[in-house]
Amino acid sequence: xxxxxxxxxxxxxxxxxxxxxxxxxxxxxxxxxxxxxxxxxxxxxxxxxxxxxxxxxxxxxxxxxxxxxxxxxxxxxxxxxxxxxxxxxxxxxxxxxxxxxxxxxxxxxxxxxxxxxxxxxxxxxxxxxxxxxxxxxxxxxxxxxxxxxxxxxxxxxxxxxxxxx
Amino acid sequence: xxxxxxxxxxxxxxxxxxxxxxxxxxxxxxxxxxxxxxxxxxxxxxxxxxxxxxxxxxxxxxxxxxxxxxxxxxxxxxxxxxxxxxxxxxxxxxxxxxxxxxxxxxxxxxxxxxxxxxxxxxxxxxxxxxxxxxxxxxxxxxxxxxxxxxxxxxxxxxxxxxxxxxxxxxxxxxxxxxxxxxxxxxxxxxxxxxxxxxxxxxxxxxxxxxxxxxxxxxxxxxxxxxxxxxxxxxxxxxxxxxxxxxxxxxxxxxxxxxxxxxxxxxxxxxxxxxxxxxxxxxxxxxxxxxxxxxxxxxxxxxxxxxxxxxxxxxxxxxxxxxxxxxxxxxxxxxxxxxxxxxxxxxxxxxxxxxxxxxxxxxxxxxxxxxxxxxxxxxxxxxxxxxxxxxxxxxxxxxxxxxxxxxxxxxxxxxxxxxxxxxxxxxxxxxxx
Numbered sequence: 203x204x205x206x207x208x209x210x211x212x213x214x215x216x217x218x219x220x221x222x223x224x225x226x227x228x229x230x231x232x233x234x235x236x237x238x239x240x241x242x243x244x245x246x247x248x249x250x251x252x253x254x255x256x257x258x259x260x261x262x263x264x265x266x267x268x269x270x271x272x273x274x275x276x277x278x279x280x281x282x283x284x285x286x287x288x289x290x291x292x293x294x295x296x297x298x299x300x301x302x303x304x305x306x307x308x309x310x311x312x313x314x315x316x317x318x319x320x321x322x323x324x325x326x327x328x329x330x331x332x333x334x335x336x337x338x339x340x341x342x343x344x345x346x347x348x349x350x351x352x353x354x355x356x357x358x359x360x361x362x363x364x365x366x367x
Numbered sequence: 368x369x370x371x372x373x374x375x376x377x378x379x380x381x382x383x384x385x386x387x388x389x390x391x392x393x394x395x396x397x398x399x400x401x402x403x404x405x406x407x408x409x410x411x412x413x414x415x416x417x418x419x420x421x422x423x424x425x426x427x428x429x430x431x432x433x434x435x436x437x438x439x440x441x442x443x444x445x446x447x448x449x450x451x452x453x454x455x456x457x458x459x460x461x462x463x464x465x466x467x468x469x470x471x472x473x474x475x476x477x478x479x480x481x482x483x484x485x486x487x488x489x490x491x492x493x494x495x496x497x498x499x500x501x502x503x504x505x506x507x508x509x510x511x512x513x514x515x516x517x518x519x520x521x522x523x524x525x526x527x528x529x530x531x532x533x534x535x536x537x538x539x540x541x542x543x544x545x546x547x548x549x550x551x552x553x554x555x556x557x558x559x560x561x562x563x564x565x566x567x568x569x570x571x572x573x574x575x576x577x578x579x580x581x582x583x584x585x586x587x588x589x590x591x592x593x594x595x596x597x598x599x600x601x602x603x604x605x606x607x608x609x610x611x612x613x614x615x616x617x618x619x620x621x622x623x624x625x626x627x628x629x630x631x632x633x634x635x636x637x638x639x640x641x642x643x644x645x646x647x648x649x650x651x652x653x654x655x656x657x658x659x660x661x662x663x664x665x666x667x668x669x670x671x672x673x674x675x676x677x678x679x680x681x682x683x684x685x686x687x688x689x690x691x692x693x694x695x696x697x698x699x700x701x702x703x704x705x706x707x708x709x710x711x712x713x714x715x716x717x718x719x720x721x722x723x724x725x726x727x728x729x730x731x732x733x734x735x736x737x738x739x740x741x742x743x744x745x746x747x748x749x750x751x752x753x754x755x756x757x758x759x760x761x762x763x764x765x766x767x768x769x770x771x772x773x774x775x776x777x778x779x780x781x782x783x784x785x786x787x788x789x790x791x792x793x794x795x796x797x798x799x
Binding site: 276 | 418425429645653708
C-alpha cells in the first residue's frame, strides 16, 4: 500500500512538472514569436505549439490541484457541518471527481482513436491531434488517482473561518 | 417532465451540491452531464464531454489565464509588486491616511500585474498591514483597505474575471480589458477619496506616517520603474494593437522573469514554485470552464433562459429596470457564491436577456465583474476578508467586515456611475 502511495505521489509530481515545463515552453514560444515578428521572421507554427502545449499545461496541473484541495468550493456551510459529515463530503467529492476524470479520459480516448483514424492534425506543423488527446487521457487518469488518494488517505484541512476566528 | 422543469430541477440539484461543498466544477460536470443525458441521450452527453474538454484545453486564447497568473506570481515572489506601494508610501505616506492611500495604489499596481484579487489582498496584506500597524492606524481601516483594495485585481486588466466572461459570452478579451481600465481607475480614485474622507472625519483612524527625504522618494520611484514598464508594455501593447492579449501575457510574464533574474530577486526555487502554483491555479479555473461548457448546453436545451427572459420581460421594467434587477440579483448571489461559479451559472441565463434588450455585452461584462468584486468583500463569504484575516490574526473578523463597508459603498457608487454613464466602460474599447 505504501509503495503504491509513493508511486502515485510520484506520478502526481511528474504530472505537475510536465505541466509547469509546458507553461514555460509557451512563454518561450510567444517571446520568440513576438521578437521574431519584429525582425520579419515570426516563429512558424507558434499558434499550433501554444494550442497543443496548452492541453499539457491545463491537465498537467489537475492532479496536484486535486491533491492540494485546489478546486474551488462554496464553503459557506462547512463550519456548521459536523466533522463526520465534512469527512463524508470529502469522500464523496473525491470519488465524484475521480469518476469525472475517468469519464473524461474514456471519452477523449475514444475521440483520439477517431482522430488517429482520420489523421487529424494541427494547421501548420501537422502535429497529430491524437498525441495530445492521449496525453490528456493519461493526465486525467493521474488526476483521478490524486483525488482518490486525497479522499481516502490525506487528512482534511480546517475551513479558513474555523482556522482563523 | 417538461424540459423547463428538468432544467429547474438541475439548477436546484446544482445549488444543493454546491452548498454541500462539492467542488464547483464537479457539481457542474455532474448536473450538466446528467441533464444532457436526460434531454438528449447518453451519446450526446459523452460526445460533448469529449469534444468540449479537448476544445477548451487547446483553446489558444485561454493561454492568457496561466500566463497572467504566472506574471502575477513571479511579480509577487520577486517583491516587484511591493515597489509601487513603496513609491506611493514615500510620496503620500506623511499625510493623514497616507499609508492607507498608498496601500490602495499598491493594490491597483498589483492588480495591473496579476488579475487575481486574492493574490492582491494577500501580497498587500503582508506588506502594508505591518506598516499601518506600526503607525497606529485603526485595524478597522487598515484591514478594510487591504481587503477592498485587493478586489481591484478583478477589475483592472489583466483580469481573470474578464477572460472567463469573454470566453463564456464569446466577446473579445482585448476589448474587455480595455473596458476595465477607466472603471478600475475610477474605483481606485473613489477608494482613495474614501480613505481621505474617513481620516478627515476621524483623524485617529489614520495618523500621519513618516516624512521622507527627496532622495528616499527618488529611490522609491526608481524601484517602481520596472513594474510601471511591465504594466505599460502589456496594457499599452494590447491597446495599441502591438500585442494580442496572449502575446501581451507571454511577453509580460517573460519580462517579470527577466527583471527578477537580473535584479537577483528571483532564484530558481521560488521561480519554480511560482510557475508550479500558476499551473495548479490554471487547472482549477479551466476545469470550471470545461464544466461550464457542459452545463450551458443543458441549460439551453431546457429552455430555461427563454423562460427567465419571458418572465423578466413580463415585469415590464424596461431596459434599465431589467439591468438593475439583474445586477441586484448578482449582488445578492455574490454574498453566497464564489465569483467564478456565479459567473458560469448565471451568464447562460442572463445573457440572452441582455442581448435581447440591446445592452452592450462589453458594458454588461464590466458591470458584472464589478458586482463579483463586491461579492469578494460581502459577508458572509467575502473571501478577501478571510484572506486579510489570515494575515491580521489579532483583528476580529467582524472588525474587518466593518472596515470594508465604506469601500463597499464606494463600489456601489462606482456601479451606479457605470450604469448611468456607459461611455466610462465603452470609450476605450471604442477607440481600439
